[in-house]
Amino acid sequence: MASNIKIKAKLSGDIADIKSLMIHPMETGARKDPDTGELVPMHHITQLTFTNNDKPVMVANFSTAVSKNPYFSFKFGGANAGDKLKVSWVDNLGRTDELETVLK
C-alpha cells in the first residue's frame, strides 16, 4: 500500500537531518462539518516513531493541537549512509502508516 508519509533525509557527517510530512486530517473533534452541522469526530495521529537500523531515535506524541498534515523535523547522531530509517505512526482510531528509506 502506498504511504502518505514523505521524508527528506540529509546526512552531514554523522548527523541525520530528517524532515517529515504526513497526510492526516488531525481533526480536533470540535469542528463542525459545514454541510451537516454535525461535529466531525476526533481523528488524529497520536504517536509517531522513527527507528534507524531498528534502534528507536524519536518518539513524537501528538495531541489534536498538531496541525493538519503534520510536519515534523528532528536530528539524530551516529548516522551512516546505508542506514535504514523507518517512520511509522498510529492514530486514535488505530490506523497506521509507515515508510522506510535509506540514508544517503
Next chain:
Amino acid sequence: MHVRRRLFLSGGIAFAALAAMPRALLAAAWPDKAFSLTAAGEAMKDLLGTDQTIASDKIMLKVPEIAENGAVVPVTISTSLENVESISIVVKKNPRPLAATFEILPGTLPDIASRIKMGETSDVMAVVKTDHGIYSTAKQVKVTIGGCGG
C-alpha cells in the same frame, strides 16, 4: 463449508499481521491524561511530575510574533542544555495546553520543529526536561484567526 473455512483463514491472517506490528509502536505510552487536561500546570504535573520549571536562556524557541492562521503555527525548539530527555510544547490558552511532547532518545539531538494549532493569542512555552532539571522559555504568539475549529 469451503466458504466458511476461507473466511476463518483470512481472519487468522489479519490477526497475525496485527500481532506482528513493530514493537516501537507499542513501546512508549501515549500520555493521554496529560493531553486531556485543561490547565497548563495540571498537564505539566501529570506529564513531568511538576509544573515548576527553571527559566533558561539556553533554549532557542522560534515562533512567529503574529500568526495569521492559528491552525498552522510553526514552532522550532533547540537547546544547548545537556542530557535532554524530552521537549514539550505548552500553549497556555489552548483548551488543552499540552500540544505535543517529544522523547529525545539517546544519540538524538534536542532540536525539533513542528506546526501547531492555537485557539487565540497565547504564550507558547518550550519545556525541556533534562537529567538535572526541567527548564523552559516562553514567547507570546498573537493569533488573528483562531485555529482550533468550532
